[in-house]
Amino acid sequence: MAEAPDKNLELLKLKIAIAGNPNSGKSTLFNVLTGLNQKTGNFPGVTVDKHSGSSKLKRKNGSVIMAEFIDLPGTYSLNPKSLDEHVAYNVLCVPNNPDRPDITVVVTDASNLKRSLFLATQVIELQIPVVLVLNMMDLVEEKGMTIDTTLLSTRLGVPIVTLNAREKKGVDALKLLLTETVVPSNKAFITKKNTEDPAQENIERYRIISSLLEGCIKTIGEEKESFSHKLDKILTHRIWGYLIFLFILFIVFQSIFYIAAFPMGWIESAFTGMSEWGSEHLPHTAWAALLINGILAGLSGVIIFIPQIALLFAFISILEDTGYMARVSFIMDKLMRRFGLNGKSVIPLISGVACAVPAIMSTRTIGNWKERMITIMVTPLMSCSARLPVYTLLTSLIIPVGKTWGFFNLQGLILMAMYLIGFIAALGAAWVMKFILRTKEKSYFIMEMPVYRAPLWSNVGYTIYEKVRVFIVDAGKVIIAVSIILWALSSYGPGDSFEKIEKKYQDKEYVLHHSQLEIDNSMASEKLEASYAGHLGKAIEPAIAPLGFDWKIGIALVTSFAAREVFVGTMATIYSVGNTDNTQSIREKMSVEKNAETGEAKFTLAVGLSLMIFYAFAMQCMSTIAVVYRETNSWKWPAIQFLYMGALAWVGSFVVYNIFK
Amino acid sequence: MKRKLNTLAQLNIGEYAIIDSFTDKETSIKLMEMGCTPGEKITIDNIAPMGDPIAVSVSGYLLSLRKSEASTMLVHTLL
Numbered sequence: 001m002a003e004a005p006d007k008n009l010e011l012l013k014l015k016i017a018i019a020g021n022p023n024s025g026k027s028t029l030f031n032v033l034t035g036l037n038q039k040t041g042n043f044p045g046v047t048v049d050k051h052s053g054s055s056k057l058k059r060k061n062g063s064v065i066m067a068e069f070i071d072l073p074g075t076y077s078l079n080p081k082s083l084d085e086h087v088a089y090n091v092l093c094v095p096n097n098p099d100r101p102d103i104t105v106v107v108t109d110a111s112n113l114k115r116s117l118f119l120a121t122q123v124i125e126l127q128i129p130v131v132l133v134l135n136m137m138d139l140v141e142e143k144g145m146t147i148d149t150t151l152l153s154t155r156l157g158v159p160i161v162t163l164n165a166r167e168k169k170g171v172d173a174l175k176l177l178l179t180e181t182v183v184p185s186n187k188a189f190i191t192k193k194n195t196e197d198p199a200q201e202n203i204e205r206y207r208i209i210s211s212l213l214e215g216c217i218k219t220i221g222e223e224k225e226s227f228s229h230k231l232d233k234i235l236t237h238r239i240w241g242y243l244i245f246l247f248i249l250f251i252v253f254q255s256i257f258y259i260a261a262f263p264m265g266w267i268e269s270a271f272t273g274m275s276e277w278g279s280e281h282l283p284h285t286a287w288a289a290l291l292i293n294g295i296l297a298g299l300s301g302v303i304i305f306i307p308q309i310a311l312l313f314a315f316i317s318i319l320e321d322t323g324y325m326a327r328v329s330f331i332m333d334k335l336m337r338r339f340g341l342n343g344k345s346v347i348p349l350i351s352g353v354a355c356a357v358p359a360i361m362s363t364r365t366i367g368n369w370k371e372r373m374i375t376i377m378v379t380p381l382m383s384c385s386a387r388l389p390v391y392t393l394l395t396s397l398i399i400p401v402g403k404t405w406g407f408f409n410l411q412g413l414i415l416m417a418m419y420l421i422g423f424i425a426a427l428g429a430a431w432v433m434k435f436i437l438r439t440k441e442k443s444y445f446i447m448e449m450p451v452y453r454a455p456l457w458s459n460v461g462y463t464i465y466e467k468v469r470v471f472i473v474d475a476g477k478v479i480i481a482v483s484i485i486l487w488a489l490s491s492y493g494p495g496d497s498f499e500k501i502e503k504k505y506q507d508k509e510y511v512l513h514h515s516q517l518e519i520d521n522s523m524a525s526e527k528l529e530a531s532y533a534g535h536l537g538k539a540i541e542p543a544i545a546p547l548g549f550d551w552k553i554g555i556a557l558v559t560s561f562a563a564r565e566v567f568v569g570t571m572a573t574i575y576s577v578g579n580t581d582n583t584q585s586i587r588e589k590m591s592v593e594k595n596a597e598t599g600e601a602k603f604t605l606a607v608g609l610s611l612m613i614f615y616a617f618a619m620q621c622m623s624t625i626a627v628v629y630r631e632t633n634s635w636k637w638p639a640i641q642f643l644y645m646g647a648l649a650w651v652g653s654f655v656v657y658n659i660f661k
Numbered sequence: 662m663k664r665k666l667n668t669l670a671q672l673n674i675g676e677y678a679i680i681d682s683f684t685d686k687e688t689s690i691k692l693m694e695m696g697c698t699p700g701e702k703i704t705i706d707n708i709a710p711m712g713d714p715i716a717v718s719v720s721g722y723l724l725s726l727r728k729s730e731a732s733t734m735l736v737h738t739l740l
Contacts, residue, residue, distance in 0.1 A: 203699065236710065
């Protein structure tokens with residue numbers, strides 16, 4: 001019984017495209033219509049996200065139709081110049097494309113109807129079924145305007161629905177209308193397409209729009225200085241504007257740095273608990289080891305990012321929704337443009353200090369391809385929180401506690417210098433890329449400054465949900481795969497080398513004279529040396545010797561690829577300290593380590609600084625690589641990034657090592 | 662009365678003018694899509710603290726553009 005109607009639904013699947021200007025409330029309407037039944041894919045051949053979602057529409061007679069909505073990228077026209085416009089153009093204009101809609105809903109900002117109708121009339125002229133939505137009717141009322149929709153509908157030849165997507169007003173009327181037969185408009189506004197001179201066509205189109213709107217819009221009362229205008233005076237003020245922006249950055253940064261630390265701690269302890277339970281209760285087989293140290297570790301490496309991603313996107317969604325992000329671009333554009341960046345690059349760069357993963361995902365708000373690419377490419381140079389444990393361990397190793405330089409604590413000074421170096425390197429790399437990256441797309445800053453509005457919390461929720469899901473599904477796969485590979489590399493060695501080590505430590509004489517902890521620790525150390533990762537560390541030794549690194553550091557460089565802070569844990573294993581939480585004992589072990597050739601301390605100032613520079617510049621983060629792959633939809637960009645950052649790290653370390661040697 | 666032609670970039674905050682023509686074709690198409698058509702009134706609403714970009718009121722909404730883009734738009738002020 002229950003299955004029969006569902007089969008009917010499949011037959012009656014309607015495809016509905018939603019088109020409209022950016023800031024027209026298009027995505028809000030899409031969210032209201034589809035709820036959580038959304039998915040994200042790619043439009044064929046391009047890196048533009050395709051948001052689609054489904055919804056059941058009820059007909060007048062009570063029967064139900066299944067509808068699939070496609071949220072087209074926001075555009076101002078159908079002249080295919082930018083990538084976004086091209087996608088919208090292809091879906092609407094190219095016959096036989098798989099996404100070709102049965103009905104197109106054109107969403108317009110009713111308080112700004114003249115400009116909105118530019119796109120709307122272009123879509124109507126395609127002679128496809130169109131429903132025109134006049135959104136933001138609340139703003140129309142605020143402006144003291146009335147719109148004669150009946151007259152406008154007759155003139156345009158398409159049905160019109162007025163609504164306020166934020167308050168879900170009028171959505172039911174739209175849903176009902178979509179179940180009815182919508183016929184294409186028989187009106188043609190531009191009779192002769194002037195392909196030779198698009199400028200002339202634009203002028204003609206606006207002339208026609210003006211005559212279409214004549215008598216349709218009435219304004220009662222005079223327009224007073226708007227709230228947006230007053231707020232702009234403060235938020236783009238030459239002093240207050242920057243102070244407020246700095247304050248907002250401070251809040252965002254503190255949140256993703258400190259607040260996220262709590263849930264991240266819970267996730268970490270949950271996974272530690274699980275793996276401890278696993279090692280106690282599961283049989284000691286290779287499969288259990290794979291499950292615990294490979295899969296579970298990889299999974300925790302994915303889930304650990306969720307709090308930071310959720311928090312950053314909560315903020316970004318609020319900043320976008322309120323219209324503040326456009327003002328950030330406005331006041332920062334000139335400064336950032338010098339480095340080939342965009343005013344909107346500031347947020348990703350600053351967020352990169354906490355973590356490059358959510359930061360790179362947030363570059364989506366940068367419309368210009370070149371500026372977005374440069375931002376993605378340089379953001380990992382910002383010193384992220386995973387580098388902090390490495391810096392802390394190394395500074396404490398090479399600088400005695402309490403040593404000062406003038407009035408300043410030298411350890412603190414070095415730490416600050418590392419952050420500064422990352423920032424300068426990011427700007428420098430951006431400046432260089434400005435000249436290298438070529439694009440046919442001209443860099444425009446012609447954009448709408450939307451009026452300020454209160455954030456819509458449901459939109460914030462959808463954004464968080466969407467970003468977390470995309471990260472887990474797309475980047476998560478790569479992260480787990482690399483985790484398993486790294487686990488295998490460090491837990492298996494060639495031939496019977498591991499068995500020999502185990503046999504050695506089973507020797508009765510040896511067991512008698514050492515505690516279980518000592519045995520475990522030195523066995524782990526020897527196993528790591530004998531593992532494939534150990535061999536890899538030794539193999540790269542000639543390449544890293546000029547930087548002052550030996551094979552032990554080489555192993556740490558290899559395993560750090562999982563995440564930079566793994567450096568500390570690997571060092572602990574190599575120096576057979578065991579307890580990774582105890583940095584004190586790792587430091588002691590490392591500080592007594594002797595250089596095999598000179599017989600002096602291995603971790604000199606030169607080696608320590610060189611290693612810190614290496615960690616500051618090198619792309620040792622599989623999660624970032626996975627996210628760059630996901631955001632650029634190609635392996636080319638992460639590969640270039642890996643190579644250029646690696647080169648920068650090698651040269652930087654080489655220079656620093658030779659200066660301080 | 663003689664019309665005086667300026668570029669949009671030369672105007673100060675609060676000043677308004679009527680759009681006359683454009684000097685760069687590609688930019689002009691983009692600007693016209695956004696409602697900056699000849700004959701339309703345009704008012705300088707705001708200038709970013711570093712002098713660039715600028716925000717203008719046109720066709721009933723606020724548009725921001727760089728000085729370099731504004732300098733391709735010729736406007737006449739009614740003297």
